[in-house]
Amino acid sequence: MTFTLSPTKAVQAIKPSYIREILAATHQAGMISLAGGLPNESAFPMEIIEQSMQEIKSDRTIFQYGSTQGYPPLLNYVREQYVVREQDDAMIGTGSQQCLDLIARGFIAPGDHIVMEAPSYLGALQIFELAQANIHSIGENESLTGPDLTQLENTFKQNDVKFFYAVPDFHNPTGICWSLEVRKAVASLCKQYEVFFIEDVPYRDLRFKNEPIAPVSDFYENCFVLRSFSKIATPGLRLGSVIGNKTLINTLVKIKQTSDLHSSIPMQALLLKLLTHENFPKHIENIKQKYQTHHDAMLNAINEHLSEYAEAKSVDGGMFLWVALKHVKAADVETVARTLLKANVAVVPSNVFYPSDFALEDQQVGFRLNFTHASVEKIEQAIGIIKVELAKLAA
């Protein structure tokens, strides 16, 4: 006879998420998915991968247990590329997702105050909810160049905030890129109120328009910087990195040792081969060019077909367009997404990007559309279907 084993309170709080339903549905025949944050498989650097797999396959040492902090040659590469302050160090994790989870496990006690943007990356939201953090959400400023600084300062003033987590480059889900002024102002506020900044930059290298803007961590030292290799190399490897003060990185290494000993060593060796391959810069150029083409096609189709019902702004990089819906209420956006799903188009409705207690009337209402994964043809087809469905709903 089986008996019940109850999950802890923190785990019970993880809601059954509609995004899981959507992502499960994306595998159905005929479905066009603009839902996931997936890079385009046809743009994977297969030639470089095959050559690199060939080069590592006989190296016995990478199949043995390895170092928790990371495969030393990869770790050194990451240090050389990204560690700018002497007091900082790096760690490799199973995706930047794991790096953020380890930060939460290491430093967030139940009830600790955390600030996030709203809407915000769902994976981060889940990590902070699992850590039972007290989550404060900051909306965007009116010019859409970053978070509302007045609201941010008030939140810092009124609470003993431990972390501000943000995605300044091509924000997920809105695609917004923070201006230089906003970055400096956020650094200055974090300094003033002694708030630790977590800068998540998975899309930073996917800029296809205009010049890069210095990261917030250039102006402020109390930072963790999270990098993903999923977007520039491939996601299946599951590798990311975190950079921060040495003492804090040591704490993360201790927890990582307890949680999985280390991440796959052959995958770390493969990643290093990719990153240092002479054709890798060309690969990055290729995907940026491809993604710009997709972006332009999607934006044109939205402007042409959806202008009556929705609005989207051009982005300078990343993977997402945010489609604001004109006549839909926050309470109904999930239903609209379900309707589209029945018509074989998967999109992510805005409500899932907000914490569960975030007031409906303050939510931006819309969809997040991924433009990197589906082909241009499918993207155009999907926008056509969305038009038909939105027209039916408006009728």
Next chain:
Amino acid sequence: MTFTLSPTKAVQAIKPSYIREILAATHQAGMISLAGGLPNESAFPMEIIEQSMQEIKSDRTIFQYGSTQGYPPLLNYVREQYVVREQDDAMIGTGSQQCLDLIARGFIAPGDHIVMEAPSYLGALQIFELAQANIHSIGENESLTGPDLTQLENTFKQNDVKFFYAVPDFHNPTGICWSLEVRKAVASLCKQYEVFFIEDVPYRDLRFKNEPIAPVSDFYENCFVLRSFSKIATPGLRLGSVIGNKTLINTLVKIKQTSDLHSSIPMQALLLKLLTHENFPKHIENIKQKYQTHHDAMLNAINEHLSEYAEAKSVDGGMFLWVALKHVKAADVETVARTLLKANVAVVPSNVFYPSDFALEDQQVGFRLNFTHASVEKIEQAIGIIKVELAKLAA
């Protein structure tokens, strides 16, 4: 100016471990390490690995994001091989270490009562300490065929115990294999007191003597079974599995999604190729034979050279011999290990395998010696060095 970020109380409780110092020292030139639980690289199935890497290297799909529960073909293989009850399912994790950590995160609240063997696997001990569990330790019975059942029943009686975690096959660190009677009795006690059993079987397939004994989970349904592929395939892949009731596996999948999305897909595809390769059974036979040779050589050397100071019992499989020291006190065993380390032999002293509050006078005093990693020649050399050092200490 940097400011301090304090780790949570649970993380602060992770002690700086002497075993980390030892493992770091094992890379020094001239060091013979009998410390880590490392398989022998020279016995890695490189031919099968190379062939399999060749076969997967052009498969674009495995480099995309994948399923949290596991790469479906590997998951199906694991289900077919190991899932015996209809209500059960499996999940793939980044090592069985991650699977156990997810169980702790999913189901153990601070203060929950957990029972372990003493001495016990250090990695599990760290997980339960990080989960802030209330850890009860059960010693071995006098015939060394498993835990002391009277002590176990008393602990079950006196506390609302949630989990009993154990390594019944070739226990780490003692090498003991539970008898069939003990297994049935443990199943029956767990049933009677409604205690969930976590059966960790990383060494089960490494039996080189006598017949396999049915696992505890054959006699009891409220179990998680943890399997490692590090010992039979290779550790660098970092893959393990957990089997348990479907509802509970679903909970683990939810937490895993938050903690790292999924484990490396190319590594899961590679593992499946290895496990299903026609020469894999031959590889398993090879390593078992090799490890028996190592085991016999180490045991003979101990009997020949150390009988004045120590005693070790033959084991039927696994990776470790437990060397009980005759004239050393529990308080001194770490110092003895440090002395050996200076003489270029790394061993793990008994004290690290006990929870921090376990009474010294109740600890078995000795070393855990790994016989799989070093060559027979090095093993014999190491035992010679240990003899010299123990003789000096006894003088």
